Amino acid sequence: MSNLSKSFIISAFLVVVFTLVVILPPLISGKTFYGIDGNVGVIRNVSEALWRLENEHWNFNYLLGLPLGVSFNLPIFFGKIIGYERVPIFDIALYIVVSFIGMYIFLRSSGLTMWGALFGAVSISLTTMGVLSVLGGHIIGSLGFLLLALGIVKYVYSKEHGIFKLSLLVIIAGVSIGLAFADFQRTIYFGIVLGAYIIFLSLIRFNRISEILKINWNTLLKLILVPLSIFVVFVAFSFVSIKGMFGFAQMQQIGSVEGDPESKWRFLVQFSYPPEEILNFFVPGLFGYFSNDPELPYWGRAAQDFGYEATKQGMRNFRLGIDAYANVFVLPFVILALLYFRNWERERKLHFVFWAVVAIISFLFSIARYFPTPFYLLTQIPYFDKLRVPAKWMDIFTISLVIMSAFSIDSFVKGVGNGTKENRLFLSILLVYSGVLFLSYLILSGVKAEITMHFAYQHQYDYSIASRISENIISSVGTSFLFVIAGTLLLYVLEKVVGVRVKPEEKAFGRSLVFDTTFVVFLLMVFVNMFVTVKPLFKEVDPSKLYKETEVVRFMKDKLKEEQARVVMYSGFANHYFTFLFPYHKLETIQSIAASRLPDEYIKLLPIINSFNFDVMAKYGTKYFLTELPPSHPVFLQVPILKYYTNLYCSIYLSEDQQSVSNFFYVYEVTNSLPRFFITPNYIKYNGQIEMILMLPIEVLKNSVLLTNDITNFSPSHNLQHDISVLEYSGNYAKLKVFVSDKCFLVFNNYYHPKWECLVNGKKKEILKANYLAQAVYFDSQGEYIVEFKFNSFSVFSLIQMFLLICFFGALGLVGLRF
Numbered sequence: 001m002s003n004l005s006k007s008f009i010i011s012a013f014l015v016v017v018f019t020l021v022v023i024l025p026p027l028i029s030g031k032t033f034y035g036i037d038g039n040v041g042v043i044r045n046v047s048e049a050l051w052r053l054e055n056e057h058w059n060f061n062y063l064l065g066l067p068l069g070v071s072f073n074l075p076i077f078f079g080k081i082i083g084y085e086r087v088p089i090f091d092i093a094l095y096i097v098v099s100f101i102g103m104y105i106f107l108r109s110s111g112l113t114m115w116g117a118l119f120g121a122v123s124i125s126l127t128t129m130g131v132l133s134v135l136g137g138h139i140i141g142s143l144g145f146l147l148l149a150l151g152i153v154k155y156v157y158s159k160e161h162g163i164f165k166l167s168l169l170v171i172i173a174g175v176s177i178g179l180a181f182a183d184f185q186r187t188i189y190f191g192i193v194l195g196a197y198i199i200f201l202s203l204i205r206f207n208r209i210s211e212i213l214k215i216n217w218n219t220l221l222k223l224i225l226v227p228l229s230i231f232v233v234f235v236a237f238s239f240v241s242i243k244g245m246f247g248f249a250q251m252q253q254i255g256s257v258e259g260d261p262e263s264k265w266r267f268l269v270q271f272s273y274p275p276e277e278i279l280n281f282f283v284p285g286l287f288g289y290f291s292n293d294p295e296l297p298y299w300g301r302a303a304q305d306f307g308y309e310a311t312k313q314g315m316r317n318f319r320l321g322i323d324a325y326a327n328v329f330v331l332p333f334v335i336l337a338l339l340y341f342r343n344w345e346r347e348r349k350l351h352f353v354f355w356a357v358v359a360i361i362s363f364l365f366s367i368a369r370y371f372p373t374p375f376y377l378l379t380q381i382p383y384f385d386k387l388r389v390p391a392k393w394m395d396i397f398t399i400s401l402v403i404m405s406a407f408s409i410d411s412f413v414k415g416v417g418n419g420t421k422e423n424r425l426f427l428s429i430l431l432v433y434s435g436v437l438f439l440s441y442l443i444l445s446g447v448k449a450e451i452t453m454h455f456a457y458q459h460q461y462d463y464s465i466a467s468r469i470s471e472n473i474i475s476s477v478g479t480s481f482l483f484v485i486a487g488t489l490l491l492y493v494l495e496k497v498v499g500v501r502v503k504p505e506e507k508a509f510g511r512s513l514v515f516d517t518t519f520v521v522f523l524l525m526v527f528v529n530m531f532v533t534v535k536p537l538f539k540e541v542d543p544s545k546l547y548k549e550t551e552v553v554r555f556m557k558d559k560l561k562e563e564q565a566r567v568v569m570y571s572g573f574a575n576h577y578f579t580f581l582f583p584y585h586k587l588e589t590i591q592s593i594a595a596s597r598l599p600d601e602y603i604k605l606l607p608i609i610n611s612f613n614f615d616v617m618a619k620y621g622t623k624y625f626l627t628e629l630p631p632s633h634p635v636f637l638q639v640p641i642l643k644y645y646t647n648l649y650c651s652i653y654l655s656e657d658q659q660s661v662s663n664f665f666y667v668y669e670v671t672n673s674l675p676r677f678f679i680t681p682n683y684i685k686y687n688g689q690i691e692m693i694l695m696l697p698i699e700v701l702k703n704s705v706l707l708t709n710d711i712t713n714f715s716p717s718h719n720l721q722h723d724i725s726v727l728e729y730s731g732n733y734a735k736l737k738v739f740v741s742d743k744c745f746l747v748f749n750n751y752y753h754p755k756w757e758c759l760v761n762g763k764k765k766e767i768l769k770a771n772y773l774a775q776a777v778y779f780d781s782q783g784e785y786i787v788e789f790k791f792n793s794f795s796v797f798s799l800i801q802m803f804l805l806i807c808f809f810g811a812l813g814l815v816g817l818r819f
Helices: 003-028 040-051 085-107 114-124 128-138 143-158 164-183 183-201 209-213 217-250 261-269 273-282 330-337 346-370 372-378 392-413 419-445 448-457 464-497 506-539 551-559 574-584 599-611 614-619 690-695 796-818
Strands: 057-058 068-071 566-570 622-627 642-652 661-670 677-680 680-686 704-707 720-728 734-742 742-749 758-761 763-765 768-770 773-779 784-790
Touching: 003 085, 003 114, 003 506, 040 057, 040 085, 040 574, 040 796, 068 217, 085 128, 085 392, 085 448, 114 392, 114 506, 114 599, 128 143, 128 392, 128 506, 128 734, 143 164, 143 217, 143 392, 183 217, 183 261, 183 346, 183 392, 217 261, 217 796, 261 372, 261 448, 273 330, 273 346, 330 392, 330 419, 346 372, 346 392, 372 642, 392 796, 419 448, 419 464, 448 464, 448 796, 464 506, 464 720, 551 622, 551 642, 566 574, 599 614, 599 690, 614 622, 614 661, 614 690, 622 642, 677 720, 677 734, 704 768, 734 742, 742 768, 758 773, 773 784
Parallel strands: 566 622, 680 704
Antiparallel strands: 057 068, 622 661, 642 661, 677 742, 720 734, 734 784, 742 773, 758 763, 758 784, 768 773
């Protein structure tokens, strides 16, 4: 069997096994994975928008609706085919497969043996950065395409290619970065590193600086044309997303005060990586898991509110989405690589140093608030002062560690059977490392009671939870020891069995078979180590229960069937309804917006709405109000426009691990609510400030719309007759039949945005910004009209994106046949 055939068979076997281990159980059981923010309700809306080739879709689940930029994501795009409920599962599968392939290509192109490349590919295939990017709520498993781009770029620079093949590789790399742009922040960070790496690859080919200045075709191609072409393909694929990214970054940061640099700094650095948690690379799970898991809380200090230690006010911690882990050997192997470093050739030394520098810088950026100087310097660069969650730099740190550790294991593999002192010392140090872990396990087991008391008194956890924390710490150390000693023994088997002298006519095949089998078992163990670590993150849920209609949903759908009103909910379960049920059932209902940035108008309006200001709710079309507070609650006693309507009892499914919660919701009717569509005979000119909408009684707004425009030759009607019939209505489209007897204004009580357009009897009509946030259309004469409102975000760039996507798959096929 040729080396190429063996490499393909073993690689394919591993990646198929890994993927099936993760996704097969929920697929067989009919369950899906549980994410937090970007679940099936939102996925359903985004997938439908992508299939319509829209660049944005109208997220009408918000109080007034907001345009949501659509970044292309393969599982979400194919959600209509594979099923919306299956998207989180296939997003994880996509990450495993693509990241494995990308890292394997990168390491093989770097001159590593098949086994060194496979170790790196396995180590990257189930990292918590990839898993949490999906299950943490963002549904962005396309992050694996960053690694595919890295592998393709290294392949381009590792050998000479013809123009046709080079063009195919450029398309693959450019579109890969575009596919990863669903998480633009991670992609930007990675893009900086990739750009620096391309320059590095170009420069190390020269022995003297003077050689660089001698421009020839090959220098021009590799140093300028290839990276420029990749960048052009990426921009063409992601143009709309890039534009949306800049628009998003310009919006106001939630929690920061305009003109207050301190609040802005706290916003930027809150999700920093606590430096002590580097211990997770040695002992995964040492700091616990999710904060919202009552059985095993996270007890570190990530995302802790500023001043918490002094005041005990605010958020204690929140680990979700900022973890980093590859496998228990990665960081030790990086350290042990120093044994082999002096024997490496010049190019490998330079590559190791490059990734070591990237790792150090990434780590310093990731710890931000705990070592602020490097991150402060980064935020002085334009645009970087807008990017939140510095812990995302840990992704780059993890990738760098995996690359460096692969260099180390590759040197070990090359020395197997030769009795090298580096291999002997390497294995001895691993045995010592195993001993340290075992000794730590024994010591911690002996002081379990003291650990429990520490967390009970110093961290003020309930005693039962503190006991679980101590058990978690001890078991994490014990589990790490078992994996390290097992891996060390397997490496000993490789060294000793392959090193046994045999007769030349015996067993080239037998020797290879023993080596291959042993190393495959080692790689499977590495993957199991990662899977055991991330398994608690794979919370399975039954989609038929998670998205099942509750009494609340049924009530809303029944009441809103004939009217386009809104329902506001104040409840501890509001986020559950907002994330899962409301968007899935396409209900315009909730006022709470899960976003770190919002337009300035929303920033000013939300605190007013959240202070139980029913007058403002009524002005923006809220007809029903749901809460767990009974009618006797003092906040409702002095609200004349609020009328108790009924109460609903329903059961809320949370997950397979938690019991369903049953509770009452009290339903109130806002009796004076403005409808979604209404006619006013007059307008009031104002300066666009929020104070006017707050000051005017709702009765005034029924007769006069607030505009910043001047309407020429206008005189209000004193005897206006009008009628509105809603013929069709959805989140992105409305069709009305309108009769008016005189000049007037049709108010569309929805958030004003330039992507909305209005057609009156088939002719485009200007939409005016009205009532601070809403829309209005002016009729300058009497008549009967067919009025259509469309949220139109189609762009020719969507067609370009689809064309490049087809080219991407075609290029993959053609290059794959030759690779």
